[in-house]
Structure formats: structure tokens, C-alpha cells
Amino acid sequence: NAGVTQTPKFQVLKTGQSMTLQCAQDMNHEYMSWYRQDPGMGLRLIHYSVGAGITDQGEVPNGYNVSRSTTEDFPLRLLSAAPSQTSVYFCASSYSGGYAGELFFGEGSRLTVL
Amino acid sequence: GQQVMQIPQYQHVQEGEDFTTYCNSSTTLSNIQWYKQRPGGHPVFLIQLVKSGEVKKQKRLTFQFGEAKKNSSLHITATQTTDVGTYFCAGNTGTASKLTFGTGTRLQVTL
Numbered sequence: 184n185a186g187v188t189q190t191p192k193f194q195v196l197k198t199g200q201s202m203t204l205q206c207a208q209d210m211n212h213e214y215m216s217w218y219r220q221d222p223g224m225g226l227r228l229i230h231y232s233v234g235a236g237i238t239d240q241g242e243v244p245n246g247y248n249v250s251r252s253t254t255e256d257f258p259l260r261l262l263s264a265a266p267s268q269t270s271v272y273f274c275a276s277s278y279s280g281g282y283a284g285e286l287f288f289g290e291g292s293r294l295t296v297l
Numbered sequence: 298g299q300q301v302m303q304i305p306q307y308q309h310v311q312e313g314e315d316f317t318t319y320c321n322s323s324t325t326l327s328n329i330q331w332y333k334q335r336p337g338g339h340p341v342f343l344i345q346l347v348k349s350g351e352v353k354k355q356k357r358l359t360f361q362f363g364e365a366k367k368n369s370s371l372h373i374t375a376t377q378t379t380d381v382g383t384y385f386c387a388g389n390t391g392t393a394s395k396l397t398f399g400t401g402t403r404l405q406v407t408l
Binding site: 214223225227241275284285288 | 339398400
């Protein structure tokens with residue numbers, strides 16, 4: 184089992200560029216989520232999904248899109264990158280059905296927007 | 298929206314001293330989880346508390362959930378250098394699908 188796999192680990196973008204952060208899990212977890220981590224602010228929920236075809240917004244969804252076409256994958260799209268989106272992004276999944284139980288995190292994707 | 302605060306933000310202790318971090322929510326929580334993140338790493342689940350007043354122990358770590366289910370604490374007895382990292386609490390409120398993380402407490406342990 185690979186667990187939760189995130190790619191890329193590092194990325195540098197210019198303002199206005201778009202990109203997709205990939206997240207895949209092989210644990211057959213229904214629940215998946217994306218968090219961003221900034222110094223002194225903990226982890227803030229961007230978007231989450233309780234199953235294939237179902238997504239919803241978290242605390243800080245603006246500027247990000249998600250989709251969940253399969254149980255395994257939950258990509259995060261930045262539509263037009265801004266310097267304020269410079270952060271470390273974590274994907275996490277949980278075996279729980281409709282609620283966020285014990286979260287299994289990926290290793291993170293460090294994004295810098297110039 | 299729900300806010301979860303932790304204090305202190307940072308604590309530096311000498312190996313062998315005890316450490317406590319406190320977590321306070323603005324709303325009643327259905328459960329609370331604790332995570333540890335080593336420097337440069339990702340958060341790793343430690344424990345979940347569900348019942349009012351619940352106390353759980355894992356070796357030198359003691360976790361407590363408040364009677365009103367709005368606060369929690371993590372106490373480490375006789376810290377070791379392996380305890381270095383940031384400790385986060387995280388709680389579910391009525392919207393069980395949203396897990397809100399606290400601001401974290403960074404623990405530094407020196408010999």
C-alpha cells in the first residue's frame with residue numbers, strides 16, 4: 184500500500200498560470216480532502232469529498248477547483264495562481280463514510296507563486 | 298465559523314520536563330482528534346476522543362476531552378527529543394464532514 188500519494192512535491196508558478204495538484208489513495212477511502220498549511224495558521228480546509236461525484240467547499244475554497252470522478256483520485260486545480268496561494272498543500276483521506284475520521288495525509292506539495 | 302485555538306504557540310523545554318498544550322473551540326465539538334507533525338513532515342494521527350470528560354493515555358502522552366466538549370489538552374510526561382514537532386488538535390462540529398484544525402503548538406526539546 185502506497186497510502187496517499189501527492190504529486191508534484193515542489194512547484195514554482197508565475198502569477199496567472201494554472202496547474203493541478205494530484206492526489207491518489209489506494210486504501211479505498213470514501214473521504215478525501217485538501218488542506219493548505221501556512222505558518223502560524225495551522226491547516227485550513229480547502230475542499231473535501233465524501234465519495235465519488237460529491238464535493239463541497241471548506242474554509243478557503245476561492246481560487247481552487249476540485250472534482251472526484253473516481254474513489255482513488257482527488258485533484259486540486261489552481262485556475263489562475265496568485266502569490267497568496269504560496270503554501271504547502273496536503274491531501275488527506277479517511278476510511279469514514281460521511282464524516283472526517285482519522286485522516287491519512289500525503290507528504291505534501293510545496294507551491295511557490297512568483 | 299468554527300474557530301479552534303491552541304496555546305501556547307511555541308514551547309521550548311529541556312528533556313525530561315513535562316509539556317502541555319491546550320485546545321479551545323468556539324463551538325461544541327462532536328469529537329476531537331490530535332495529530333503530530335515532525336519538522337518537514339506531514340501530520341500523523343495520534344488519537345480521537347469522543348465522550349465528554351474522556352481521558353486516554355498512550356505511553357507518556359495523556360489526552361483529555363473537556364466536560365463541555367469545547368476544550369481538550371495533550372500532556373507529555375518527561376519529554377524526549379523524539380517528541381519534537383508541532384501538535385495539532387482538530388475537531389468536528391455539526392458538519393461532521395469538515396474537520397477544523399487548531400493553530401498548533403510547536404514543541405522544541407533540548408538536552
